[in-house]
Amino acid sequence: MSSEAAFISSLRALATHPAARNFEDDCAVLELGGETLVLTHDMMVEGTHYPPGADMADVAWKLVAVNLSDLAAKGAEPIGVLLGHMLGNGDDAFAKGLAEVLGHYNVPLLGGDTVSGKGPKSHGLTAIGRATHVPVPSRTGAQVGDALWVTGELGGAMMGLEALQRGESGHTAYSHPVPLLTEGQALAPHVTAMMDVSDGLLLDSFRMAEASRVSIAIDSKSAPIAAPEERRMEALTWGDDYQLLFTLPAGEEPPVPATNIGQVEPRGFAPLFLDGEPLLNSEGLGYSHN
Amino acid sequence: MSSEAAFISSLRALATHPAARNFEDDCAVLELGGETLVLTHDMMVEGTHYPPGADMADVAWKLVAVNLSDLAAKGAEPIGVLLGHMLGNGDDAFAKGLAEVLGHYNVPLLGGDTVSGKGPKSHGLTAIGRATHVPVPSRTGAQVGDALWVTGELGGAMMGLEALQRGESGHTAYSHPVPLLTEGQALAPHVTAMMDVSDGLLLDSFRMAEASRVSIAIDSKSAPIAAPEERRMEALTWGDDYQLLFTLPAGEEPPVPATNIGQVEPRGFAPLFLDGEPLLNSEGLGYSHN
Numbered sequence: 001m002s003s004e005a006a007f008i009s010s011l012r013a014l015a016t017h018p019a020a021r022n023f024e025d026d027c028a029v030l031e032l033g034g035e036t037l038v039l040t041h042d043m044m045v046e047g048t049h050y051p052p053g054a055d056m057a058d059v060a061w062k063l064v065a066v067n068l069s070d071l072a073a074k075g076a077e078p079i080g081v082l083l084g085h086m087l088g089n090g091d092d093a094f095a096k097g098l099a100e101v102l103g104h105y106n107v108p109l110l111g112g113d114t115v116s117g118k119g120p121k122s123h124g125l126t127a128i129g130r131a132t133h134v135p136v137p138s139r140t141g142a143q144v145g146d147a148l149w150v151t152g153e154l155g156g157a158m159m160g161l162e163a164l165q166r167g168e169s170g171h172t173a174y175s176h177p178v179p180l181l182t183e184g185q186a187l188a189p190h191v192t193a194m195m196d197v198s199d200g201l202l203l204d205s206f207r208m209a210e211a212s213r214v215s216i217a218i219d220s221k222s223a224p225i226a227a228p229e230e231r232r233m234e235a236l237t238w239g240d241d242y243q244l245l246f247t248l249p250a251g252e253e254p255p256v257p258a259t260n261i262g263q264v265e266p267r268g269f270a271p272l273f274l275d276g277e278p279l280l281n282s283e284g285l286g287y288s289h290n
Numbered sequence: 291m292s293s294e295a296a297f298i299s300s301l302r303a304l305a306t307h308p309a310a311r312n313f314e315d316d317c318a319v320l321e322l323g324g325e326t327l328v329l330t331h332d333m334m335v336e337g338t339h340y341p342p343g344a345d346m347a348d349v350a351w352k353l354v355a356v357n358l359s360d361l362a363a364k365g366a367e368p369i370g371v372l373l374g375h376m377l378g379n380g381d382d383a384f385a386k387g388l389a390e391v392l393g394h395y396n397v398p399l400l401g402g403d404t405v406s407g408k409g410p411k412s413h414g415l416t417a418i419g420r421a422t423h424v425p426v427p428s429r430t431g432a433q434v435g436d437a438l439w440v441t442g443e444l445g446g447a448m449m450g451l452e453a454l455q456r457g458e459s460g461h462t463a464y465s466h467p468v469p470l471l472t473e474g475q476a477l478a479p480h481v482t483a484m485m486d487v488s489d490g491l492l493l494d495s496f497r498m499a500e501a502s503r504v505s506i507a508i509d510s511k512s513a514p515i516a517a518p519e520e521r522r523m524e525a526l527t528w529g530d531d532y533q534l535l536f537t538l539p540a541g542e543e544p545p546v547p548a549t550n551i552g553q554v555e556p557r558g559f560a561p562l563f564l565d566g567e568p569l570l571n572s573e574g575l576g577y578s579h580n
Contacts, residue, residue: 004377008404010385017370017398028372028400032420035323039400041372041416045407071494080307082318082331084374084414087294095300108307110318110329112296117335119409124374126331126416 025207026195027070029136036131037079040070046120054273056090057097058175059123064101066198067127068179069242073196074136075188076129078105078181084114084124105181133188137246142193142212146247148262149254151183154201154243155227155235173226177242183256189253194246199239200286202272202283203267205262206279209271217273225283240289311428315497316485317360319426326421327369330360336410346380347387348446350467352364354391356488357417358469359532364426365478366419367469368395373402374414377464388410395471398463427536431483432502436537438552439544441473444491444533445525446518463516467532473546477536480545484536489529490576492562495552496569499561509553529577 008024015023019030028039042063046052050059064081071078081102085094102109110128142148160172180196187194193212197204201223209216225235247264248254270278273286279285298314305313309320318329321495332353336342340349349426354371361368371569375384392399400418432438450462470486477484483502487494499506537554538544560568562575569575 002431003381004404004406007377007381007385009400010382010389011373011375011399013403014385014389014392015401017400019370020398020400023399023401024403026401028370030369030418032327032369033323033325035325037322037327039372039416039418041374041401041414042403043374043376043405043414045376045405045412047409048407079320079405080309080318081577082329082416083301084333085301086333086335086412087297091293091297091356092300095297095304099300102304108310109301109313110307110310110320111305111316111331112301113314113315113332113414114294114301115295115333115335115338115412117338117410117412119337120407122335122376122405122407122412124331124333124403124414126329126372128320128329129499212549214296 014214015076016056025130026138032281036134036136038071038076038129038131038136039073040067041124042067043122043124045122058095060094060097061101061176063123063125065177065179067125068105069177069196071127071129072179072181072184073194073244074131074255075133075184076131078107078187079128079130080108080110082110082126085112086117086121086123087114088121117232132185137188137191137194139193139208139211142208142214142264144214144248144264144266145250146192146258146264148216148247148264149258149260150201150223150242150243150245151180151256151258153224154241155225155238157240158235158238159227174240177240179242180244183244186255187244190248190252191246192249194244197241197243197245200237202236202274203282203286204245205241206272206282206285212265215265215268215271215273220275222259223261224235224259237286294322315333316428317364326424326426328361328364328366328419328421328426330357331414331416332357333412333414335412346384350384351391351466352389353413353470354468357415358395358471359467359486361417361419362469362471362474363484363534364421365423365474366421367475368397369418369420370398372400372416375404376407376411376413377404378411414507418462422475427478427481427484429483429485429498429501432498432504432505432537432554433482434554434556435540436482436554437540437550438506438537438554439548439550439580440491440533440535441470441546441548443514443516444531444535445515445528447530448525448528449517464530467530473534476500476545477534480538481536482538484534487531487533487535490527492526493572493576494535496517496562496572503557505555505558505561505563506552507555510565512549513551514549527576571579
């Protein structure tokens with residue numbers, strides 16, 4: 001086990017409170033005074049999650065959007081966010097982007113911290129939401145016989161990044177992901193399992209299968225992609241799309257537009273079967289968590 | 291106004307929700323389901339908040355302790371924390387220190403994120419607490435005629451850092467600050483204003499006076515210090531002590547050990563009077579916020 005994997009394991013060993021579902025992979029879900037709080041924290045680091053010189057307004061949008069997407073996958077309604085921000089070049093743009101995304105989703109900034117530092121900038125966001133349906137959906141609930149569904153198209157962020165790299169301007173699915181809050185709330189009462197596709201459809205499906213102790217079979221051709229057909233596999237392994245991946249009992253139609261891309265089977269030889277081929281480990285199915 | 295000050299102002303302009311008391315300077319206080327939540331987020335950056343090569347177990351302790359201290363100043367009981375952590379050298383020690391401090395204060399790790407990055411490491415922590423008394427104390431409530439009190443001694447962190455710099459080992463007030471959770475909860479029903487002394491007694495008193503729109507008069511000789519007498523002024527302007535600074539109506543005795551170091555006066559010529567001398571601006575009274 002790498003030292004990073006060992007470290008994350010040690011954090012998971014610490015995170016044993018019932019509210020701590022699965023450190024890093026899942027939101028915390030906390031019962032409090034008759035409400036159910038959903039809490040998530042994601043960081044973005046210059047050079048890792050965005051290139052040096054990126055438009056900091058886009059970084060602010062994405063920082064908020066990816067955290068709200070975690071709430072969306074829980075069917076939660078955002079209450080507010082706390083920001084941790086390293087000061088630096090582009091702060092004016094960052095403030096503008098932050099105001100834009102918080103205004104767009106009507107989410108208040110509740111507090112936070114600004115710090116000075118040398119070297120690459122880092123930014124953290126804690127999003128706090130209120131569950132609109134209990135039990136709160138998780139990635140662990142997929143049942144044998146369920147159908148696997150995904151909202152929207154995969155690969156949009158990949159195409160968006162390439163457009164940015166070609167020097168095209170404007171908002172793309174890469175720079176301006178859209179957290180599916182309304183869809184998540186509509187789905188929450190119906191799904192047996194749900195998560196957002198942050199690291200690639202195949203990797204996230206693999207994780208859902210592992211968490212639910214089932215196998216998931218995906219028909220790659222059925223997945224809608226926002227990329228040329230010859231890049232289908234890339235689209236299914238690229239991350240950052242923030243679509244919702246969920247399971248429903250067979251025969252049930254989702255209350256929001258989505259595509260049936262596979263089904264849940266008894267745990268077999270591998271967690272994931274792609275067009276009938278077993279995928280035994282998650283290597284190469286998406287991009288690394290950090 | 292510097293670009294950093296402008297940025298922080300723009301965040302404050304965004305943080306207008308009633309729960310967002312004063313961005314960065316104060317915890318968020320959120321009514322939810324009959325409970326009152328207190329939320330805070332502080333970051334620590336290598337090279338800014340701790341020297342490269344520091345014992346990462348100490349960094350983990352301090353990261354948690356300074357956030358719990360924010361909860362202490364609200365009389366809040368911790369519910370849990372979310373961690374944002376940049377992976378790197380010393381992660382084993384960090385995990386050990388984190389387990390130690392969370393175990394010591396019986397606070398669960400609820401979730402978070404780990405990230406890779408090049409350059410100085412940064413770490414963020416969000417602490418979530420439940421108010422034990424409402425209204426939740428704030429720095430804005432000091433009333434003319436109140437007495438000003440502080441728990442413990444000032445300057446301990448300064449002496450602790452110097453001990454570390456001399457190569458002495460072991461826990462110091464600098465490396466292992468103690469959040470005064472029990473004291474904060476005992477004080478909350480009695481105080482008119484309360485905050486923790488994170489950036490220096492004089493600077494934080496100045497801020498309390500500004501927030502409460504009063505003047506505060508401090509008798510420097512009356513403040514207990516954990517340093518040689520000739521370093522009294524340094525002890526009163528050094529940060530990181532995490533004592534509780536609070537005001538009580540005149541004649542009232544605090545329920546925990548503390549020292550009366552001054553009083554609250556009508557807003558006069560300056561926010562702060564030190565031994566009768568007006569201190570008009572906060573320059574030099576403590577250390578900078580970031």
